Amino acid sequence: MSIFVKNFVKISLNNNLRLFSPCRSHGPCRAIHFTKVQHLYSPLSLGIDNYLQTRKRVKDQFVSFSDKFRTKMIEFVGDSKNMIFTEDLKNMVHIAEPTDLDLIVKMIKKFNTQSTEYRFGSFVFGPVVMRMFHFLDAPKEALQCFYDPANNEFFDQLVSYQLLLDLLYNHEMYDEMYKVFEVIKEKQINMTKYPKYSVVLILAACYKQNTKQSLEYASSLWSDMTSVGTTPVRRASSFFAALALKQGAPHIALEAISTQKQNYVTIRNIKATALARGARADDALRALRAVLELDAPAGTRHTFFEETISAVRQAVEQSNDKDLQREFETIEKALNDRGLIDNQTLDQLVSSEITVNVKNKTSRGVTTFQNKKLPFDHRQRRNMN
Template identity: 30%
Template sequence: MCETIRRLPKPLLRLITSGFTRLYQYNGRRCLYTDTALDLVDYKNARITAQVLGNPDVFKDTMKIILKNEENQVGVADLRKLLHIIEKNEGDICLLKTMLERYNQQDNEDSDYLIGPVVMRALHYLDEPLLALEAATDPKFKMLYDQPKTFAILVDLLYEHKMYKEVRDVYSFLRHRPVSKLVISIVAMACYKENTPESLEFAMQMWKDVCSKSKPLRRTIVTLTALALNQNQPEIALNIIAHCHNFNSISVRSTKVMALCDLDQLDKVLVDFRHALGHNSYYLADVGSKFKAAVRRLNLKPEEEIRNVFHTLQLRRAIQSLCNSRKTIINKLYRNVMQTLDEYISTPIDVSKRP
């Protein structure tokens, strides 16, 4: 086996070892979008082809010689090739910066190749959040990175590194430009993770911007609702969740009932519980704790109808329970069961490609 590995081409061997390195780096980190949603799978496949075909080191040395002459231009094919063979070292990063500078200074109006998203995928792969942030927000590169997908990849990388303030800064940078729904959802999640009065204020300003232009994703609506609930603002939570037209979703139904429980509006909660019984609907585990807290505050007697309905929902397992045992945790992982609102929000999103 060892002999077989030694006989592999060096570029392919580097690719394999770098893959193990990235697997180690990502252990314990949470992403919001899957690699497929950000086209990172296609990028990685293209890296395999570029690494195996040709000699990356020879190409890099050739480009360094070419760049010594300031009159030489950088072709999009050469830049694209470098982006698919670049490694995480100072020499390669320096070469990329130089090529991007030269390419940006050229007249590239005839080229329809979008370089910005590819640069961000390369930096995402190399795990370089600060470098990606610096490049994308540099005013002189505005035209190079002027694509919504570019910033979606950027904020996803920042989010993975828990750079939540920087995620908000990117939105402020983009506020008066077209912003993709992917970016909005990640900014919402960053605000949720920060969970401060300031992040809620920022999120509500973004919410106003978004609602004036388009319909937000359901995940974004639920995330901002959860943030409002965490900040003890159930009125705001109800106003946000009202923008969902489909209340059959377990996350939407649960957050609505949680807000009503916080407001002690158990008459409306009873209506929802009855509907759930009649339609075999389900709730996240947070509903149970929110409801019990409201019952204690209102000092409801055991014979109250709403308590009996709640008990029936529990018997039917219509309200998910918190996992308290190792066996339950294992079952949850394999069955992909969402038990809490936080777990639902934190689940990576996969965006299917359209034909």
């Protein structure tokens, strides 16, 4: 099965299927089978679409002599007299197949350690190489390069961190994500100890693990961030709060969303659920009622999940307060009549794929992000999560 077929399934169709890499010439074949995989950041958000465009162009240029070029690069990495130049590595990264990964790892190491006397460009390789690893679905090789002391500073870009963490997340390599995140914090690239996209990914890992230890890690990270004045983005807050709910800590969930606007569907449902599970049935009802009192524009639906309504119903019943029970029934009927209760779950929404439009890819190989040019319905859906 070709690498293009594999990634057509993985990236283009986004159907949550992973195909393990085909055989490599230097070792035994890997079995090809299907497993479920949960993507967090979309390929567009990670700039992989730009990598694929460049990859197609370079492969077209090398169509008749790619094997000769590979042979030459194998000779170069094995000969101390020869150098790996910028164009050599750029071309190899864009024609790479799974069987080339060992060669590329060696090329990166040699390129990064050889003399910089003959380097006149300012191309930053880290993000492009990480996109290659992501495209080839090669987390082990990505980690090998990331940790190699010979590659010091090679991957010191915030987007490279995001790409690596996202690749590990796709493979449920959560323990490895924690280790990588500790390195990220120590490096503090751009004077940033807690890069927002990396924070989202590490809290996503905590949420997926759903253990007492992962909640302790997330709580400690949260405290460290807030102590230095760092405000996590909404998706990070949602992961932390949803984890707290799963671990029976509604008070932590409420604190996690305290800095977020309450009109977002994730935040609204987390708040009502946390209040209900915290034996604050009257406050939970107030959260439900607030939606009915909104003077919302036509077509705007401020919904609650069925599971949220169920949590509030249980809290009201446990209160043994007849007035609260009658009020709940009135509110539930009004929400139903207006079509404001849906069967989506908090887990589905908080784990949904994040799409951030790529504005442009700079000449230094670093991708910047822009959301304004998304189609309106995509912007609206993302902004309401």
